[in-house]
Amino acid sequence: MDGSSQVTAPAVLILLGPPGAGKGTQARKLTEAFGLVQLSTGDLLRAAVAEGTEAGRAAEAVMKAGGLVSDEIVIAILRDRMAEPDCAAGVILDGFPRTTVQARALDGLLAETGQSIAAVLSMEVDDAAMVDRVSGRYTCAKCGEGYHDSFKQPKAEGVCDSCGSTEFKRRADDNATAVASRLKAYHAETAPLIAYYQDRDVLAPVDAMAGIDDVSGEIAGIVRQVIA
Ligand code: ADP
Ligand code: ADP
Ligand code: ZN
Numbered sequence: 447m448d449g450s451s452q453v454t455a456p457a458v459l460i461l462l463g464p465p466g467a468g469k470g471t472q473a474r475k476l477t478e479a480f481g482l483v484q485l486s487t488g489d490l491l492r493a494a495v496a497e498g499t500e501a502g503r504a505a506e507a508v509m510k511a512g513g514l515v516s517d518e519i520v521i522a523i524l525r526d527r528m529a530e531p532d533c534a535a536g537v538i539l540d541g542f543p544r545t546t547v548q549a550r551a552l553d554g555l556l557a558e559t560g561q562s563i564a565a566v567l568s569m570e571v572d573d574a575a576m577v578d579r580v581s582g583r584y585t586c587a588k589c590g591e592g593y594h595d596s597f598k599q600p601k602a603e604g605v606c607d608s609c610g611s612t613e614f615k616r617r618a619d620d621n622a623t624a625v626a627s628r629l630k631a632y633h634a635e636t637a638p639l640i641a642y643y644q645d646r647d648v649l650a651p652v653d654a655m656a657g658i659d660d661v662s663g664e665i666a667g668i669v670r671q672v673i674a
Pocket of ligand 2: 619
């Protein structure tokens with residue numbers, strides 16, 4: 447990416463990276479800083495599972511085992527969400543696309559809506575760091591703010607910084623067996639998207655090994671270059 451082509455809103459940003467890279471953490475910060483809507487296919491799928499919809503029932507076992515949900519289901523969920531009015535102002539895709547089929551489907555969808563990809567933020571982390579991050583992860587049960595046993599604890603123990611709730615939850619798939627499958631799926635299916643977006647000149651590498659605030663700073667600098 448050479449930063450020469452600014453995209454006027456509505457912009458689409460993509461956060462690309464393995465589980466635990468910090469996509470959710472950074473997407474949340476971007477919504478606050480740039481007023482874009484965070485669109486996480488993981489969150490949408492977990493909501494579908496909780497509601498017991500047809501897609502949720504089909505996805506549940508695959509997610510628990512750390513596999514990828516079928517392109518057909520994920521693309522349908524994303525398409526429906528992107529059609530909602532709040533997405534017209536621009537979105538941050540967190541966890542989508544994860545396969546080349548999904549990337550092509552997104553290209554088709556954006557051609558229909560007249561939106562374009564401003565940047566693909568490629569979050570680079572070591573496999574070992576990813577395992578540490580995922581295994582210590584938990585979130586506020588009320589507002590979804592993310593925390594970590596070692597890297598990001600609430601300022602007051604047991605109380606969410608953002609909303610004051612004292613209830614937290616951990617994901618069923620953040621266990622060693624599922625994490626190994628998720629990492630394998632990432633390398634086999636998702637990592638090829640780095641070249642896919644490099645070829646389209648929208649890839650922006652981010653050093654996601656740095657601390658949370660340093661990563662946010664690097665991302666904000668990139669986003670300011672591409673969003674008018
Ligand atoms: P992803 O959405 O890519 O799976 P998350 O944003 O949920 O990743 O982050 C995974 C875990 O690592 C969370 O517990 C989060 O608090 C923590 N984390 C995120 N970014 C960093 C970072 N740069 N350094 C250390 N820990 C981080
Ligand atoms: P992480 O934050 O650890 O990267 P996500 O919350 O994005 O995890 O995704 C959790 C699970 O939901 C994935 O392991 C996968 O089973 C499913 N999932 C999420 N997004 C997609 C996608 N774009 N394609 C296929 N499966 C997905
Ligand atoms: Zn909270």
